[in-house]
Every structure is written in C-alpha cells, then in structure tokens.
Amino acid sequence: MTGYTRAVEDYLEAIFLLERRQKVVRVKDVASFLGIKNPSVVAAIKSLAEKNLVEHESYGHIELTPKGRAVAEEIYARHLMLFAFFHEVLGLAPEVAEEDACRVEHHLSPQARERLLQLVDFVQACPEKPVRFLALFQRYARTGERPEGCAVCRQCAAEAALTP
Amino acid sequence: MTGYTRAVEDYLEAIFLLERRQKVVRVKDVASFLGIKNPSVVAAIKSLAEKNLVEHESYGHIELTPKGRAVAEEIYARHLMLFAFFHEVLGLAPEVAEEDACRVEHHLSPQARERLLQLVDFVQACPEKPVRFLALFQRYARTGERPEGCAVCRQCAAEAALTP
C-alpha cells in the first residue's frame, strides 16, 4: 500500500535496517539479509535507483535517498506494530511474530493498520480493562480456559451493541 | 502456507465460491470474479490441472478435484476467520474487512491463524469480559476515549504478567 511491490518494500526495509547497524551497506549485506544472491540485488538496486529510492555507484555503497528512507520508515513502523500485535497481543513466540510481521506488513489497508495500532495501544494501556482482557485471553490461548460465566451475559451483549 | 502460490490459492478459492453459487463454472466466470482476462484463466487452469487441483475439458466446465477442494476449503476458512477478525473485532467496514481478509489470508503462519481464531472466539464469546472488552475497544477506536482510570493499575499489570 505504499504503491511499491512487496519486493521493493523488502529491499528498502533491509537497507534501512542495515544502515542503522553498520556504517555502510553493500550488495552482499543486502543479499545475505534477504537470503538471495548478489546478482539479484544488483538488478534490484538498479531498478530502485531508477525510481530514486536509493543511490549507488558501481562497486560502492548503497544509500537510501530521502524518498527511499521515507518508504522504508513507513514499512518498518508497520513491522513494529505488527510484531507487537503478534507477540504482545496474540502471545506468539518472538521468532514467529517476526515472520508473520514480515509477511503481513505489505498487505494491510490503511484502515486495518489504524485499527490494529489502536488495538495494540488499547491492550497495552494501563487502565484495568484491557490488561485484564489480555491476561484472560492469553490464558485462554494457552489453556482453553474461559473466563467464569456471567449472569448478566445478555445485558453485556446488549450494552456492547448499543455503545455509542 | 498451503504450499501453493498466492495466485493458485486465489484461483481455487474463486472456483470454490463459484461452484456453490452456480451449477457449473466456466472460464469467463473465473475471469470476471478475479478481474482478469480469459487467456490468463486458461493458462492458470492448465497449470492447476497438471497439479491435479482441477479438472477441465476444452470448452467445458471447470471442477475442483478433491485435492483442489481441500485446499480451497482451507483458504476459505481462513478468509472467514480473518473477515470476522477485521470486521467484528477491529470493527472495520465489511468491504474493507473483506479486502484485508483476501490479502492477508495467504500470509499467516499456522500459529498466527490458531491464535487469531482463538481471539475471535474469545471476543465473540458470551462471558462478560471479552464482550465488555470489545465494546470498550470499539468505542476507543471510534472516539479515542479510554476506559476510566484504574486505581489498582499496577496490580492489574502484575497480575497479567503472572497469570500462569
């Protein structure tokens, strides 16, 4: 939903992350990060350069342009948000949450991203309800144990439906 | 995660859905359902037939094989689950929820699918807590209004962290 393909987004995100952990980024770094071969990276970088997303001189370093950096930051923000959702809300193991975040980050509508972010915020927030919800949900996920039954069940549901 | 590409999954799901709403499925039905042209469908069907996922005689009907049907049913179950999540939990409009479900259904790990299904179940369940949570969350999503503050906030968080 950045208007770029999944592959383009992945390249930009990879370069972005490599830039923060190293002084310079080279073809082989991107290749090993993404698990592909050098020639594939060379071809991709050329295409990114034509789109003004990166700069690259032959045999030299790869750098994001401001435009490329903006896209990369956006994708990475989505990644972090999704990681939080999968790990902290759903309670998935970090490695699994990481992989799901990687795959899903390219495919959500703006509306879904917005709501998911709200859900993460809400659930992480301090006020009682969400935290209790999260505890109950995660216990349910682990043990199958539902919260105790509720005498005013129908009222709750009605209230939920009516909440303005 | 069925081992098939996104495109293969989409074709099978389309044929599956068309089979339930019509007596027979033809090339043009699949093409219009997926918003592509007939020759693309013909090529794809040929490839699906080679994988034993569909049967098709020239100028005739398209049918899922049992193998193809099994894949399609699995994808469609994911779709329904995701739709419920996006629509009923996140509160997205049905059309938006539908599109997100379409895109995301191809990319979740088995673990994420399992947990998401649990979340949907849990939130839809009758017992008080999840329903209240959902009402509070959806109000927050609409209005930005947090649940009232909680004096025993820290205890709640501690409890959450400790819940076995």
Next chain:
DNA sequence: TAATAAAGTTAGTCTTTTCTAACTTATTGC
C-alpha cells in the same frame, strides 16, 4: 607490489503471472 581472495557485475536463462490480437468452437435466433 604482485598474487590471491572477495565482492560486484554482466549476460543469459527460467518461472510466474499477466496481457493483446487473432483464431476456433459453441450457442442461439431467425
């Protein structure tokens, strides 16, 4: 500094998924 190793590049290929244009088969209405 010359030789070797590592990294980068080029050329050519493959697969997937789509398209258009042109042709063939089926269907349908007179």
Next chain:
DNA sequence: GCAATAAGTTAGAAAAGACTAACTTTATTA
C-alpha cells in the same frame, strides 16, 4: 440450418524477480 455472437483457445510478448556461470574490479596480504 446457418449467420451472428459469445466463449474459449493459441501464440506471442512483457514485467518482475530470481538464478548460474563467467568475468571484472577492489581489497588483502605475503
């Protein structure tokens, strides 16, 4: 029953994204 139309098919092409093999440039180090 045959002309017109709809549907299906074939052939050929394009774009994206990856690969291997072979070659070039840069870096290392003896």
